[in-house]
Amino acid sequence: MSVGWYWAVGGLRRAVALGAFLALAAFILGPLLTLLLWAFAGSWLFPNLLPEFSLKWWAYVLGNADVTKAIRMSFLSAPAATLLSAVICIPAAYAFARLEFPGRRVLLLSFLSANAFPKIGLYVSIATLLYRLNLMDTFAGVVLIQVINTLLFMIWIPTGTFRGINRNLEEAARDVGAGPLRTFFQVTLPIALPGLLVALLFAFLAAFDEAQGTLIVGTPNHITMPVMMYTLVLSYPQPVGAVFSVLLSLPSLVFLLVAQRYLRAGYLAAGYSL
Amino acid sequence: MARLSLRHLSKRFGTHAAVHDLTLDVADGELMCLLGPSGCGKTTTLRMIGGFAAPDAGDIQINGRSVVALPPERRPTAMVFQRYNLWPHMTAAQNIAFGLRLRRLPRGQIEAKVRDALGLVGLPGAGHKYPHQLSGGEQQRVAVARALVLEPQILLLDEPFSNLDARLRVHMREEVKQLQRAVGITTVFVTHDQEEALTIADRIAVMKDGVLQQVDTPAALYARPRTLFVADFIGTMNLLPARIEAGAVAAGPWRLPAAGGLRPHGGEATLAVRPEDLVLDPAGAPVRVRRVVNLGHYLQVLLECPGVAPLRMFTEKGASLEEGQGVRVRISRALLFSGPDVAELGGPMRPPVAAPAEAP
Ligand SMILES: Nc1ncnc2c1ncn2[C@@H]1O[C@H](COP(=O)(O)OP(=O)(O)OP(=O)(O)O)[C@@H](O)[C@H]1O
Ligand SMILES: [Mg+2]
Numbered sequence: 001m002s003v004g005w006y007w008a009v010g011g012l013r014r015a016v017a018l019g020a021f022l023a024l025a026a027f028i029l030g031p032l033l034t035l036l037l038w039a040f041a042g043s044w045l046f047p048n049l050l051p052e053f054s055l056k057w058w059a060y061v062l063g064n065a066d067v068t069k070a071i072r073m074s075f076l077s078a079p080a081a082t083l084l085s086a087v088i089c090i091p092a093a094y095a096f097a098r099l100e101f102p103g104r105r106v107l108l109l110s111f112l113s114a115n116a117f118p119k120i121g122l123y124v125s126i127a128t129l130l131y132r133l134n135l136m137d138t139f140a141g142v143v144l145i146q147v148i149n150t151l152l153f154m155i156w157i158p159t160g161t162f163r164g165i166n167r168n169l170e171e172a173a174r175d176v177g178a179g180p181l182r183t184f185f186q187v188t189l190p191i192a193l194p195g196l197l198v199a200l201l202f203a204f205l206a207a208f209d210e211a212q213g214t215l216i217v218g219t220p221n222h223i224t225m226p227v228m229m230y231t232l233v234l235s236y237p238q239p240v241g242a243v244f245s246v247l248l249s250l251p252s253l254v255f256l257l258v259a260q261r262y263l264r265a266g267y268l269a270a271g272y273s274l
Numbered sequence: 275m276a277r278l279s280l281r282h283l284s285k286r287f288g289t290h291a292a293v294h295d296l297t298l299d300v301a302d303g304e305l306m307c308l309l310g311p312s313g314c315g316k317t318t319t320l321r322m323i324g325g326f327a328a329p330d331a332g333d334i335q336i337n338g339r340s341v342v343a344l345p346p347e348r349r350p351t352a353m354v355f356q357r358y359n360l361w362p363h364m365t366a367a368q369n370i371a372f373g374l375r376l377r378r379l380p381r382g383q384i385e386a387k388v389r390d391a392l393g394l395v396g397l398p399g400a401g402h403k404y405p406h407q408l409s410g411g412e413q414q415r416v417a418v419a420r421a422l423v424l425e426p427q428i429l430l431l432d433e434p435f436s437n438l439d440a441r442l443r444v445h446m447r448e449e450v451k452q453l454q455r456a457v458g459i460t461t462v463f464v465t466h467d468q469e470e471a472l473t474i475a476d477r478i479a480v481m482k483d484g485v486l487q488q489v490d491t492p493a494a495l496y497a498r499p500r501t502l503f504v505a506d507f508i509g510t511m512n513l514l515p516a517r518i519e520a521g522a523v524a525a526g527p528w529r530l531p532a533a534g535g536l537r538p539h540g541g542e543a544t545l546a547v548r549p550e551d552l553v554l555d556p557a558g559a560p561v562r563v564r565r566v567v568n569l570g571h572y573l574q575v576l577l578e579c580p581g582v583a584p585l586r587m588f589t590e591k592g593a594s595l596e597e598g599q600g601v602r603v604r605i606s607r608a609l610l611f612s613g614p615d616v617a618e619l620g621g622p623m624r625p626p627v628a629a630p631a632e633a634p
Contacts, residue, residue, distance in 0.1 A: 168356075168358040171355070174326075175421075176347075187361055190363045191362060
């Protein structure tokens with residue numbers, strides 16, 4: 001066989017490496033492939049190794065009013081939560097990175113603490129607050145609960161990113177005549193962009209995947225895809241769940257492709273002082 | 275054009291005074307070097323002039339007008355930083371053009387100015403390159419171009435050539451000096467390299483621990499240092515413990531006649547002798563040659579003398595000296611530091627050009 005040379009040349013180390021690689025690939029890609037198979041499967045009868053290709057489950061899922069509503073809800077609330085989070089957190093992160101003020105460390109840690117404890121308690125107490133504010137079962141309520149989930153990423157990653165940008169670069173911009181705002185938008189922000197993109201990606205996924213809090217705050221009328229998933233898994237045929245999972249992973253895929261383009265830009269490392 | 279005047283400037287970080295009561299005047303078109311060991315407050319001083327650090331006390335005036343209240347973007351200064359100068363997301367040309375675009379110059383004019391500036395620093399083809407595609411030296415040159423293109427009244431350079439190799443550093447130093455002469459721009463140049471300072475400065479301000487020690491021309495600084503620190507820091511200097519006696523100064527095997535008026539401050543004093551002021555003379559004191567180093571057009575001789583640390587002597591190449599040989603050496607000129615007083619002893623001052631600076 002043609003693999004003979006491989007063993008002859010490579011020896012044991014290569015064999016082990018290849019084995020590990022295949023195992024890893026199977027471990028990661030296996031479930032994904034199964035999902036894809038299920039999502040595009042028509043009837044899958046006994047002697048056939050592969051099911052026949054069909055979009056019928058897609059038609060079924062996308063034709064279900066409850067499901068499309070959840071999809072719409074997810075694709076509206078998660079970007080809204082990410083944007084809101086960015087608008088609040090990026091300036092805060094800049095302040096954490098650049099300003100020395102009393103309580104800075106404690107405040108920074110408090111953003112971590114939101115993720116350090118079981119969330120369900122936090123969600124319940126927030127729910128009582130939202131109830132008083134008449135925000136239960138509203139779009140705004142869902143967005144708020146998702147924002148909470150993004151805070152960790154949108155504070156910590158940008159703070160680190162801004163810290164890594166040498167102050168001289170900002171001072172040089174001031175020196176040639178740019179004011180503080182222009183310096184931020186034309187120098188700091190573009191240099192920080194790769195780091196901020198990573199933060200946006202994580203924040204979006206955190207918001208998009210959020211189910212616990214949304215379930216508490218959004219039912220019955222503001223259901224997102226992950227929440228819908230609970231119902232689907234229990235009461236619909238298996239391929240529906242697969243189709244849904246593929247839909248759920250689409251945003252991450254798109255985001256990864258976009259981010260990768262930016263992350264490859266050559267200047268990435270140059271502005272950071274290590 | 276522009277006079278710069280620093281008045282009793284102070285800056286402290288916590289309890290540590292980075293700059294203390296610094297008063298300095300830089301004349302129009304002058305190239306002033308701030309020279310001193312690492313951590314003596316040079317960068318801090320420059321940052322206060324540029325507007326990046328607020329002085330705790332004192333005033334900064336440009337053409338007689340105080341600028342301490344102005345943010346950096348409103349000061350007529352341009353700075354080249356020690357490190358991290360160029361914006362990594364812009365090409366060299368965009369870096370240089372940034373300040374011009376802020377001034378809303380027409381496109382064509384910006385392009386012409388950028389081209390000229392790049393030519394000026396010897397990088398005519400580098401406009402389209404990103405900083406990470408340029409060497410450290412090229413980046414510093416683009417930074418100089420970016421500062422010059424705005425035609426600032428005062429140019430601030432913070433060790434701009436510290437990460438260049440020795441040859442390029444000497445070359446760039448000459449270039450900047452020429453440029454500065456041609457444009458006539460008032461310049462403050464920070465360096466811890468005394469050779470750099472001695473070769474390009476009109477005047478040098480020597481700092482130590484945040485305190486200004488002496489401001490003088492390179493020649494005067496070399497010939498007449500006013501403190502022991504400056505004497506030791508500039509050029510090569512032999513320091514000998516000395517005793518002030520009636521009408522004379524005793525140091526090692528030498529006794530130097532001293533004109534009256536020397537006040538003994540507890541009798542402790544230090545005699546500072548340049549290597550070229552030690553001369554071979556049959557009437558001198560007996561010493562022994564320990565080592566001879568040929569430094570090209572002159573010899574550096576290490577002398578062993580009774581009672582003092584080895585002394586360095588510069589002498590002409592013709593002298594036939596062998597290691598271990600006994601010779602007689604005279605001190606032709608010296609400075610005596612005694613408490614706050616400085617006294618010149620011996621013959622006429624030597625021109626400093628003959629004195630090679632310490633080899634790097
Ligand atoms: N932001 C700061 N916070 C605290 N201390 C500082 C700060 N900046 C400078 N210092 C201290 O002030 C002193 C002077 O620093 P400065 O950077 O002016 O030195 P320098 O003469 O430029 O030295 P070098 O030749 O190494 O660049 C140093 O002791 C330094 O530790
Ligand atoms: Mg410095």
